[in-house]
Amino acid sequence: MKIVFSRTPKPKRFNFPTRYYDPRKEELERRKRMRENGQLTAEDRVRGSMKSSWRKEDAKPSGRKNMTTMFIYLAIAALLIYFIFFAKIF
Incomplete structure (x- = not known):
């Protein structure tokens, strides 16, 4: 027979939803919002496409x-x- 004078508390549950961050997706969504609102000029579109193509070239192994x-x-x-x-x- 087991005699216990004090009970140890059970561990509390930890429920934390995981979050994912994708910088490429964030940039794409930002450009889409700007294009829909009419804030994105032709120069900005060209600049963004050049930047993304250079990024692709740099990422190649x-x-x-x-x-x-x-x-x-x-x-x-x-x-x-x-x-x-x-x-x-x-």
């Missing part, structure tokens, strides 16, 4: 850079293997 670093690592590994197994240093 540089495959050439990754390949060169991979080849450098492979060359260093090959040299180390050659020196360990075939070099008559000792």
Whole structure:
């Protein structure tokens, strides 16, 4: 038989709705609202499209850079293997 003099309180429930933030979606919605209200001029539209296209170009991964670093690592590994197994240093 178990005798308990004081009860420990149960943990309180935590209910927090998750929120997601997408900056690209926010910018798109802001431009749509401005276009509907007539606040967006032709110059602003061109500027926004150029900015978004530049952003897309910057976001592309540089495959050439990754390949060169991979080849450098492979060359260093090959040299180390050659020196360990075939070099008559000792």
